[in-house]
Amino acid sequence: MKKFLVIIAMAVWIPSVHTQNNILRGVVKLQSSGSQPLSGVKLSAFGAGSIFTNDNGMFEMAFQGKKPGSPVSVFIQKDGYELINEKELEHCVIRQDPDDLILVVMARQGERNKQALAYYDIIVEKTNNNYDKQLSNIHSRLDALDEDDKSRQALRQQIEALQKEKETLLNRAEELAKQLATVDLDQASSIARDAYDEFNNGNIKGALLVLSDEILDKNYKEAKEEQLKLKQKLKASQNALSQSIENFMIKARFCSSDRQYDKALENYLRAYEADSTNVKNLIEIGDFYDDLNRQEEAIRYYHQALQNTTSTPLEAGILLKLGHQFSYNNNYPEAEEAYMEAYRIAEILFGENEGYYGQLLADIGLALGRMHIELNNDANGEAYYLQSIGLFRKLATIDPAKHNPGLADVLVSMGDLYSRMKDFEKANQSLTEALEIFKGLEENENNFVQEKIASTHLASAIMMARSEAFEKADGSFAEAISILERLAEDNPFQYEPQLASAQMSSSVMCYYWGEYKRSEEGYKKTINTYKRLITENPRRYEPAMAKTLLNLGGLYSTLEQFNDSEQAYAESLSIRKRLAEEDPQRFDPPLCHVLLNIAFLKKRILYTNYDMTQIDQALEILQKVESILEPYDDNLPWVKRYSGDANQFKGYFVDVTLEDLMVQTEIDKLIPIENRIEMESDLNVIVSLYKQIIDTLQSIKKTFPDNNRLNLKLSESYGNMSIYQIYNQQFSIAEKSALRGLHYDPEETWINSYLALALAYQGKTKQAMKVYEKFLNDQYQGDALKTYFIEDLVALESEGIIHKANSKLKEILGIE
Known part of the structure; x- marks a missing residue:
């Protein structure tokens, strides 16, 4: 979960950030x-x-x-x-x-060749002169020796060697001359220039004297000493420069602490201008932009930090941060790429030192788990969570004080996942263990741990609300809110945002509990909190304000306070539209969400007031949704979801007639009877109540004989009644009910599951098997009918209702 910090985004000049020099x-x-x-x-x-x-x-x-x-x-x-x-x-x-x-x-x-030729002539002339002089000397020595003197042989060998040396030097003369001609004397030392002067005058020995060992050694020694002095000066200047840059960073932190966020950003950027390669500073600036909800800027600085770091563990940490930013922007392909590269690095490091890098691997696993859950890949999310939990448990055996908090954090996330999956037993186990860990920490009275305890209570409350244990949920919400209120009194800057989030979640729970007045009060209280926070940091808290207004609009819609609902939705839409213009990738999904809620409001107004003008208004809204979705990949989960919702609404508004609305009004009068059915356990009473519903629908049908919505409702009612008749072992009557249901709407093919069972339990096995064979490979609203067939048969057997035909039915259904 993204941390809450209050930081305001100001309009300041931002220097161009070169991710790499080209x-x-x-x-x-x-x-x-x-x-x-x-x-x-x-x-x-x-x-x-x-x-x-x-x-x-x-x-x-x-x-x-x-x-x-x-x-x-x-x-x-x-x-x-x-x-x-x-x-x-x-x-x-x-x-x-x-x-x-x-x-x-x-x-x-031609100047180089000209110079090279001059050098060549000097080299050749000097070589020939040296050769002639040395050869003349050897010949003089030979002339002084007797013919049989053994020394003559050695002198002849010297002549041969001298000839070879001359040939070699003359062969290299051209290459040496070219090399000498390429030297740029502007870049050469004064000693080299003096030597060249001697050489140009044909005085090679004079050149070599200028470049004598003593002179070169002295020059080298002086150069080294000068280099050492310069290094010392450079080190001192680098330290001074580093300190001056750090001063900008320190001032930025102080300004942030004093809520001078524009000055903080200004000083962060001055530090960057002074040194654009300092990895630590680049990461801190990226973190600051993250706190401003300015993901694109954060990504740029993290990228630059990544390019400048030479530390492999730090590389994994930066990739983890990049993955977070891409996730916040709904850019899941790049988020996954960053996370997986971080994960790959962390696995290698973990193999080298489990104790030191286990937490890094666990943290990345937690991030991957959360991303997969966002993508509705709950199985993958659970796998990563379990791996992280395993790592933290192992680490906690070595250093519980250090790693138990990390373990508890993952357990809270795991509990929330199980809660979403409706596995409330596992959710409760995870959240209870997390709460015990947080409460057991030695420093459990400090604000950090109290915040964690509040977050765990909040997750537990949401779990209980999902399981419709509203009274227990209310108690857990009260625990969380009480802690956060106490923390916010001492430090509103840090804890008011979390308090507002908890109040909104509690208001949502009250809505589903039917406590509409409490829900409204909670939303209004949350809105007032966000109004205060937005004055300091609009970029960060406007999304939460828009969500709260959306929920309030939904509440008013349910209460049929349509004007209030429209106003709340309009305020939410105004915020989300502006945010989407600034950052479409991140805010287009919530913009679609509010538009679809407005479309649903139009549907409710249409139904309640028979106001047919709502149809065109709704279709215009749905067209906006389609235009927003158009550039995105159809396989993205949010695109799939909102596209499906938009198509469903569009189908409704295109097809709906005034007669449909009038029929629906009559059908809705049956809701109290349907609620009684949900609460009833006596099969005879349930069947009797369904008969009341069907009789009422048949009466309505006299006024609207050909209405498709009415036929659908009759089909559903006959189909539902047939399964209760089967459980009541009224198999022939159940068969007739199922057939009546299919008569009113043959598209409701799920009823064939009950028809087949009713036939089979009357001994009409062949007819039952024909029904299965006909529909076995078909689907109903995206689900395989075979799944319905298997579930219904297994459910009957679990109630002890078994027929000798069951073995044949199982065989055709592939049940072992």
Whole structure:
């Protein structure tokens, strides 16, 4: 469940958030020219097009689909010039920082070759001179030796070696000359420039003297010392910079605590401008946007944190946060992708260290469970919950104080799931255990634990309300509200939102309990609370206000206070329409919800007042629903649900006639008898009451002989009566009732289940089997008729009503 924090969204400037740099910037200069820039140089690249350098030799290229570290190929051209540092540009990549400039060095066409040739001549001349000098020396030594002197052989070998060395050097002379010609003296050291001066004068030894070991060692030592000083200065400046950035973050937190949310956001963004790679800060800014209900901004900052983190556990944590944001936006495919990637990472970490990463895996499992339940995949949701519970139980044996609260949180979610699934026994077990854990915590008097206890009471109250144990539910609601009221007295900022939510849930329960006055009072009280909260944070609390107004409108509709209902719905619609314009993906579903409720109100007004103008108004509303749903995937659960509701309403409003309304009015007069049937246990009395209903319907049919709604009601009544006649073992009479039901509406094929049983229990087994065979593979309103056949037969047997034909019936139905 999303935490409640009161944070107001203000209109402030938001800097552009680059999730990743795709800009390549650089400068083009003339080789060894005193850093003279070159303008008008053409640079071209796939994915970035072509651009020209400006008067300062600067260029900027934006690459589509690239990110830091991506290699790019850039083609560089200027008439009359050639590229010098090709090798460096062969390995050109997008920088993390776009202001980390690429240096491109060019020379006038032919200048490099000219320089290389000059260097080549120097190398060749020096090589030949050295060779000639050394060869002359060896020949002088040979001339001084006798012909039979053994030293002559060694000197001849020296000559051979000297010739090979000369050949090797001459072979390399061209390559060496080219390498020397590529050096940009503007970027070289003063020592290197002095050495080049000597070399250009043909004085290689002079060049080597300039680059003597002593000079180079001294230069290297001085450079290292300077580097150390710079590092120390850099470290000090980095610390100062980090502290100054942290000051912005600290001020943002203080401003948030003082409800200065616009200033808080301003300082968070100043910290971001100063350092857009600080993962901790990026996450905190994302969390702040989350509290503002601004999911898109939160997603951008979380994404940027994800790209900058080098911590695998933190990566999983950020993915978990991203999954939450996508879920809040109803973007379940991306939510599942984020959750599953986080889950994959957490499983690997868990395999390395169960004790340390078990909670991370359990938390992600809890999130996945909640997402699947939102998607109505209760089985998957339950599986993830059970896994999380297992992990927390194991962790709690090692450190109960740390992990029992997490266990209790999952148990509350599990209890709510079982409550939704109507498995109230399991729901009660989970919620009771959760409550015991929270109450057993040593610090159970602190506000955090008291809040958890209140939340558990609230979940229990909702469970009891679902099971229609309204008095018990009322007691649990009172417990939860009492705790939250006490907490809200000390800290309204934190606990009023939860109090309002609990009051609304209690009001919903009172509605279903028939306590309409209490329900209305509760809704109005909740609305007043949200009005106060909206003055501070409209973005966060307007959705809850819209929901409360929707519920109040539904209450007024039930009470036939149609004007009040229309007003409440209109206020709810106004809020949801505005929210959907700002964030359609998140708020289109609740917008459809309120529109469908208004359509239902139109139906009630139409029925009550016979006001036929409501039809066109309702159809216009349903057309709006269809236009909202049109862009979305039909397989999304909420789209399926609302599309089905809209089609059902549309069918009603297109087909309904004044006669239908008049017939329905008469049919509704039978509701008290139907309520008596629900409370009755005597089969003879139930059958007698159904006969009263049928007699009344037959009387109405004299006035409206061909009305389809009336025929449907007669069909249902005969069909329902037939099963009670079967339980009363009046099989032949049950057969006639079932046939009468099918006569009035053959589309009510579920009645064939009772017809087959009535036939079989009279010994008409073949006829019964023919009924089964005919309808076995058919469906009724999306459900397999075979399921009806099996359930009804098994139910009869459980009551001890068994016939010898049952074995054959079971065989054809596939029951073992």
